[in-house]
Amino acid sequence: MHAVPFLMFQGDAQDALMLWKRAFPDHIEVAALERHASGEFEGRLSSARFTLGGTEWRVSDSPIPHAFTFTPSTSFFVECDDEGQLRHAAEVLGKGGKVMMPLDSYEFAALFTWISDVHGVSWQLSLPFPPAA
Numbered sequence: 096m097h098a099v100p101f102l103m104f105q106g107d108a109q110d111a112l113m114l115w116k117r118a119f120p121d122h123i124e125v126a127a128l129e130r131h132a133s134g135e136f137e138g139r140l141s142s143a144r145f146t147l148g149g150t151e152w153r154v155s156d157s158p159i160p161h162a163f164t165f166t167p168s169t170s171f172f173v174e175c176d177d178e179g180q181l182r183h184a185a186e187v188l189g190k191g192g193k194v195m196m197p198l199d200s201y202e203f204a205a206l207f208t209w210i211s212d213v214h215g216v217s218w219q220l221s222l223p224f225p226p227a228a
Contacts, residue, residue, distance in 0.1 A: 101152075102152070102155075104140075105160065112154055123147050126145055172219040172221065174223060184218075204221045
């Protein structure tokens with residue numbers, strides 16, 4: 096068995112993927128892109144596969160209208176390698192989005208923020224405390 100996160104959009108899957116590539120420039124690798132061949136969604140992503148931090152993801156633009164979107168109750172937790180990486184991702188992902196927990200030091204992380212990007216996808220970005228000596 097193999098399970099992956101799958102995110103369904105209604106026309107902005109490619110924009111979301113490009114935003115995430117800017118936020119994590121050295122950590123996203125696109126494996127496959129397929130586009131809708133006809134109709135109102137012609138040229139938009141029917142399916143895309145990529146990896147982020149070693150995990151495979153899928154995104155799609157659904158041509159079928161739906162009355163739901165993303166909520167913060169489902170989020171992606173990213174443990175960053177260093178402060179610069181976290182601050183860069185927070186800046187890129189937070190532009191036009193919402194902050195649910197401001198960038199700060201918390202009892203559970205040296206640096207942490209919880210944000211929703213402009214597409215409504217929720218991200219928890221964390222820099223762990225260094226290991227105790």
